[in-house]
Amino acid sequence: MTQGRRVDRQLVILVITLLGGLLGGLLGGSIWTVALWQWVLMLLGGTVIGTGVAFFLLTADRPEAGRWSPQPERPAAPRSPEPPRPSWPAVPTPPASQTNRTRPAAQIGDRSEPEAYPPTESARITLPLPDGSAPPSNGTASRQWWAETPSAAAPSDRREPSALRPGPAPPPSSYDVESALIAQCPRCGEFRLDVSHVARAYAFRCRNESCGNSWSWTPGTPWPPVVVRRNLPGGPAPGKAEIERH
Amino acid sequence: MYDGMYRQPVSRPDPGCIIILLDRSDSMKAPWAGTGASLAEGAALVLNNILLDLCITATKEVNAPVRHYFDVGVFGYGARVTTPDEGVESAFGGPLAGRGLVPLPELANNPLAVREEPSVDQMSVSAKIPIWVEPVRGYRTPMCEAIAVAGGHVFDWADAHPNSFPPIVINITDGMVTDSPYDGVALSEWVTRLTAIETRDGPTLFFNVFLSPTQAPEIIFPTNPAGLPAPGPDLFAMSSPLPHPMVENARADGLDVRPGARGLAFNVGRSTLLKILQIGTRVPDRSF
Amino acid sequence: MVVFYAPKQGNDEREWEDGAAGSCGDPSTGRNPRFAVADGATEAFGSARWAEQLVAGFVGLGQPDDCAEPPGLRRDAVHGWLELMQARWHQDPRAAGATDLERLKLARVGSFATLLGCELSGLDGPQPRWDAVALGDTVLFHVRNHDLVTQFPRIAAEEFGVNPDGVPTKPGGLSGAVDRLADDGGQLAAGDRLYLATDALAQWMVVAHQRGPRSLWNALATLDHPAKFRNLVADRRRADEMKNDDVTLMRVHLLATQPTHLVVCR
Numbered sequence: 001m002t003q004g005r006r007v008d009r010q011l012v013i014l015v016i017t018l019l020g021g022l023l024g025g026l027l028g029g030s031i032w033t034v035a036l037w038q039w040v041l042m043l044l045g046g047t048v049i050g051t052g053v054a055f056f057l058l059t060a061d062r063p064e065a066g067r068w069s070p071q072p073e074r075p076a077a078p079r080s081p082e083p084p085r086p087s088w089p090a091v092p093t094p095p096a097s098q099t100n101r102t103r104p105a106a107q108i109g110d111r112s113e114p115e116a117y118p119p120t121e122s123a124r125i126t127l128p129l130p131d132g133s134a135p136p137s138n139g140t141a142s143r144q145w146w147a148e149t150p151s152a153a154a155p156s157d158r159r160e161p162s163a164l165r166p167g168p169a170p171p172p173s174s175y176d177v178e179s180a181l182i183a184q185c186p187r188c189g190e191f192r193l194d195v196s197h198v199a200r201a202y203a204f205r206c207r208n209e210s211c212g213n214s215w216s217w218t219p220g221t222p223w224p225p226v227v228v229r230r231n232l233p234g235g236p237a238p239g240k241a242e243i244e245r246h
Numbered sequence: 247m248y249d250g251m252y253r254q255p256v257s258r259p260d261p262g263c264i265i266i267l268l269d270r271s272d273s274m275k276a277p278w279a280g281t282g283a284s285l286a287e288g289a290a291l292v293l294n295n296i297l298l299d300l301c302i303t304a305t306k307e308v309n310a311p312v313r314h315y316f317d318v319g320v321f322g323y324g325a326r327v328t329t330p331d332e333g334v335e336s337a338f339g340g341p342l343a344g345r346g347l348v349p350l351p352e353l354a355n356n357p358l359a360v361r362e363e364p365s366v367d368q369m370s371v372s373a374k375i376p377i378w379v380e381p382v383r384g385y386r387t388p389m390c391e392a393i394a395v396a397g398g399h400v401f402d403w404a405d406a407h408p409n410s411f412p413p414i415v416i417n418i419t420d421g422m423v424t425d426s427p428y429d430g431v432a433l434s435e436w437v438t439r440l441t442a443i444e445t446r447d448g449p450t451l452f453f454n455v456f457l458s459p460t461q462a463p464e465i466i467f468p469t470n471p472a473g474l475p476a477p478g479p480d481l482f483a484m485s486s487p488l489p490h491p492m493v494e495n496a497r498a499d500g501l502d503v504r505p506g507a508r509g510l511a512f513n514v515g516r517s518t519l520l521k522i523l524q525i526g527t528r529v530p531d532r533s534f
Numbered sequence: 535m536v537v538f539y540a541p542k543q544g545n546d547e548r549e550w551e552d553g554a555a556g557s558c559g560d561p562s563t564g565r566n567p568r569f570a571v572a573d574g575a576t577e578a579f580g581s582a583r584w585a586e587q588l589v590a591g592f593v594g595l596g597q598p599d600d601c602a603e604p605p606g607l608r609r610d611a612v613h614g615w616l617e618l619m620q621a622r623w624h625q626d627p628r629a630a631g632a633t634d635l636e637r638l639k640l641a642r643v644g645s646f647a648t649l650l651g652c653e654l655s656g657l658d659g660p661q662p663r664w665d666a667v668a669l670g671d672t673v674l675f676h677v678r679n680h681d682l683v684t685q686f687p688r689i690a691a692e693e694f695g696v697n698p699d700g701v702p703t704k705p706g707g708l709s710g711a712v713d714r715l716a717d718d719g720g721q722l723a724a725g726d727r728l729y730l731a732t733d734a735l736a737q738w739m740v741v742a743h744q745r746g747p748r749s750l751w752n753a754l755a756t757l758d759h760p761a762k763f764r765n766l767v768a769d770r771r772r773a774d775e776m777k778n779d780d781v782t783l784m785r786v787h788l789l790a791t792q793p794t795h796l797v798v799c800r
Contacts, residue, residue, distance in 0.1 A: 124759060127796045177758040181793035182536045189537055189554065191760045191799040202796070220792055225557035227590045228537050228782075231307075231548040231582055259544050298638075305639045306549075307580050308632045354635060374634075 125195065126175050127202075129219045181223060187213040189228030208232070251448035252411065252489035256529050260410040262316045263347065263403050264300070264527050266293060267392045268337055269419040269457075270324030274383040276420070276459040281516050283364075285420050285457050286381035288516045293320060293337075293379045293418075295366050296523040301354040301376075312354040316527075317347040319399055323392035325384030332385035334395045339380055346399045353378065366520045387421050390428030393436040397443065400450055404443050411529050413450045415440065418519070420457040422477050437484045451489065453509030453526050454481040455519060464514050466522070467496060467507040478512050485510040495525045535569065538763035538783045543771060545780075551576065552732050552782040553585030553647065557593045559654070567654040568593040568604060571672050571730040571784055575646040575700065579636070584623060584645035584703060591619055592651040607653060607667050613712045616701055623703045644703040648672045650730055654722065654786075662788075664728060665719035669711055670698040673736035675729040675743075676720055680751040682743055683726075686718040691744075694737040695777070724790035727755060734779035738770055754785065758797055 183193055185206035192207040198216060206213040210232040215224060256262040274286035281288050297318065304313040322337040328344070336344050340358035348356075357376030365373065393415075400413045426433040443450045456478065465474065471482035485508040488496070496503045499521060511522045535558065541550040553572035559565050570589035574581025590596055594604040605615035629640065648670025656662045666674050668687050671694050676684040699714050731739060742750040757763050763783065770776035 124800055125798045127798065129792065129794055129796055175795045175797075177756050177797075178787070179789060179791070179793055180758060180795040180797050182758055182797045183799070184536060189539065193798050193800075195798045204798075219796070222558035223535070225555070225593060225595055226535065226537060227555040227586065227593075227595050228539055228553070229586060230539070230541075230550045257544060301635055302639045302642060303577065305579065305635050307582070308629050308636050312635070360634070376634075 126180070128175075129181070130200070183217075183223075184226055185211060185213055186215060186224040186226045187211055187229065188232055189226055189230070248448065248487070248489050252451075252491060252529075254409065254411045254445075254447040256315050256411055258314050260407060261314055261350075262411045262529055263319075263400065263407070263413040264316050265319040265321065265347070265396050265400065265413065265415045266337075266523075267389075267396060267415065267417040267419075268293065268320060268322045268379070269387060269389075269417075269421065270322040270326075270337075270382045270384065271387040271419075271421055271424075272324070272384050273387075273421050274324070274381075274457075278457070278459055278516060279461045284381065284383070285459060286383040289418055289457065289519070290379050290381040291363060292366055292516060292519045292523065294363070294375060294377050295520055296527065297353065297378050298375055299524060300350060300527065304350050304354070312351040314349050314351050316350045317403060318350060318353055319345075319347045319396070320379055321392055321396055322382055323388050324386060325382050327382055332388060334388060334392045337379045337382070339378070342378065347403060366517055386424040387419065388425040388428070389417070389419065389423040390425045390431070390433050390436050392417075393433075393440050394428060397436070397440045400440065400443050404445050404450070408445050410445050410447065412445050412448045413443070414453070414526060414529075415450060416453045416455065416523065416526055418455045418457065420459070433480075434484060441486060448489070449486075451486045451509065452484060454485045454511075455514060455522055456481060456510075456512045457519070458513040461515070462513040464518055465510075465512040466501060466514070466518070467503050468510060468512070469504045469506045469508070474512060478510075481512070482508055482510050491529055492525055495528045499525060501525075535784065535786045536757075538757060538760055538785075540764050540767050540781050542780050543768075543778050549582075550780050551581040551585060552780045553582070553587075553589040554730075554782050554784055555586075555589035555593045555595055556784060556786070557595065559657075565594060567657070567786075568652065569728070569730060569784055569786055570649065570651040571732060571782055572650070573648040573670065573672050573698075573700075573732040573780070573782075576779075577643070578645040578647075579639040579643050580626075580629070580645050581647060583626065583628070584701075585647040587619060587623060588647055588649050588701060589651075591615070592649070596622075605651075607651075607665050607717065609712060609715055609717075612667055612715060613708070616708055616712065617705070619701075620703055620705055620708065646700050646702050648698055648700040648733070650674055652728065652730065652786075657722075657788075662722040663719055664722055666717065668716045668718075669714065670700040671695065671733040671736065673731055673733075673739075674718075675731070675736075675739060676722075677727045677729065677751050677755075678723060678725070680748045680755065682747060682751070684718065684720050685740070687716045689736070689740070691737055691740045694733050694740075698733065722788060724788055726788045727751075728784075728786040729754060730782075730784040730786075732780065732782045734777040735767070735781040735783055738776040741775070754783070755787075757783075757785070759799055 182191075183195070183204065184191055185193065185204075185208065188206060188208050188211040190206050190208040190211060194205040194207060196203050201216045201218040203216045204214065211229075217223060254260060268289060270286070274289070275284050277283070278285045278288040283291070297320075300316055300318065301312055304315045306313060320337040321334055323334045324332060326333045326335045327339075328335055336342075336346060338345050338348065338358070341356040342348055342353070342358075354376075357378055358380065359377045360374055361377060363373065363375050363377070396415055400415065404410075404413060423433050428436065431439075437452055441450050441452050465478070467488060468474065468482065471479040474482060488503065488507045488509050492509070493503050493507065496507075509526065511518065514522060535556040537554045537556065539550055539552060539554065541547055551574035553574065554570070556569040557565070557567060559567040570592040572585035572588045574585035578584070587596070592604055603615075605611045623645070629636075632640065648668075650666060650668040650670075650672040652664055652666040652674060654662065654664050664674075664676065666686055668674070671687075671689055673689060674684075674686045675682060676686075699711060701711060702708065729739070739750065739754075753766070757766070767776060767781050771778055
């Protein structure tokens, strides 16, 4: 579980426990006949103690199931997004909070952004993947609802891919990079990709102007074979201006 | 001697400069022993081959432009073609006629002609190759004026390319200078002026190749002038010591090059001339 | 698997002349995972094309009409496969429109590339392993728990770039090259990483490993964006620790479970 989601969960549990403690105190006051000050004391004490115990029990660290032992070494400290380094050419880095929340995720064919290579380090989407063993079930805390097909829509091969709304995407520093799959165009090795959902699969389009390859990938299956090709025909070859610059 | 110098690789951001000074005096009409052609024809053949070598080195891929690794100039001294008298002029013909230093991509795209030429070493068959320089001979040997003309181009080039490998000037001659002093300055002083022009990587290199019509023993990259017939000792004194990359090139080609060797080749044959020019123009290329 | 790459500083993106290809295998055909990296010689002709042809062919991603199956890793099998690669090179239709100058270069110089190819086998069994062949100074590093298990070929830092072996396009030089083909292999475990690197990067990795192995292997294991890789390379070039040359780093990570995240760079 990622750090961001854990904090949200803890907050919810704490509020619920606080309310539960309060309710318990009120019930107690209604069962036993006590003086007002005793009732208030009972209410407050029960709330505080109950909340404290619940907080301790529910938020202690537990090892996650299914991880290979020994644990791979994690980065020593949470990293805040680094200031962008000069790149070819320099591009402004959007604040991390904006990257996936306020802007609709790019769909295939979205060319509104200026192309720049290489992209800055914080320009990425990090998507949690299903474990691949079974379709996600409703009602569990790990349900990935954005990957599900709405029950009202009939399955169709001609259905338009839904726009990607990854919800509260974790900041790049918070996922385990050592168990991440980094997407790369199979035809040319490009990293700048457009991505969207089709059912349980992802649809990609390469943003290399000389490539434009499209493919899909389903979590749980191997990534397609990759050949890195940086001089595909069709794009502008280094022309006179480039020669003079170099 | 050259600690820390002559290490800059040629590249597109920092191209190199190669200038050939070609003797066009009347004595170049003499037959070049064993070649069936004159010294002038043989020198032009070798020059066209070395220019082609440079273009080939800078060719990387089908449909990719020739890379701008060098600016190249060839200046003939003696007979002139543009006006019927003695002097110094660019030896390029055709579209490049009259041009001083020409970027390599432009040189590659603008030969004077493409025609069948004999092979330099006469061991392989003739081939169709581009031609940039034609044999010319007449008049005397205004070597000082040639260095004075080249020096102007070298100065401007070094000023524009402070980080490049230093300019390489190679003088090909068969005789004695006839215009020293020129403008009141002796030949040795003109050479001093030329080699005083430098980039951050070192001073301009000045090499000399002496052609002989007879099959005399070749003397390549000597370490002292002893035993050199005239004008060998004077040419030795004017020749820059070989920098390390060229020493390595020469040794890789099987030549015995000793410490302190000068960039002088004496009494060379036609195929040796090509080898000398190849050694003298092959500079560090790790950053191509 | 992920491949990071960067051209020589001062060169265009399209002028990167290494080669890299990888396939995670196809259980339906029994084809094992294969990975290959090559380094095209700068002074040669069409180096990028030659390097690409070699790596794509090694992992089984050659041209559709290519009759050359990916080679076995025995010397004779590699020799036969390279002969087919040379023949295909000389029939490349892209060279049909070459200028006279380009034809001359092709005839006189041809092309040349180092090559390292690796195959994984037995991943579903009790003894998974890697096997590799190499010509030249492209290097494989087998790393476990941020510690180096094997470097193949074993090249000292000062030995890089000194007349490296490689695969020529001219048929005459092939037999001698294949005689110098190196091979090696090793046992794998879940969590292991294999790094395949071309010479400029490999040389730096050899030195960096001697200075601080955990720091190096942790840094490489956590590369998750091409800009991070390029910043690393740019920093090391500025510090004069890495030669200015095309660089390529392929990372193969053996996960015990499916990946938990997909990283899509924008």
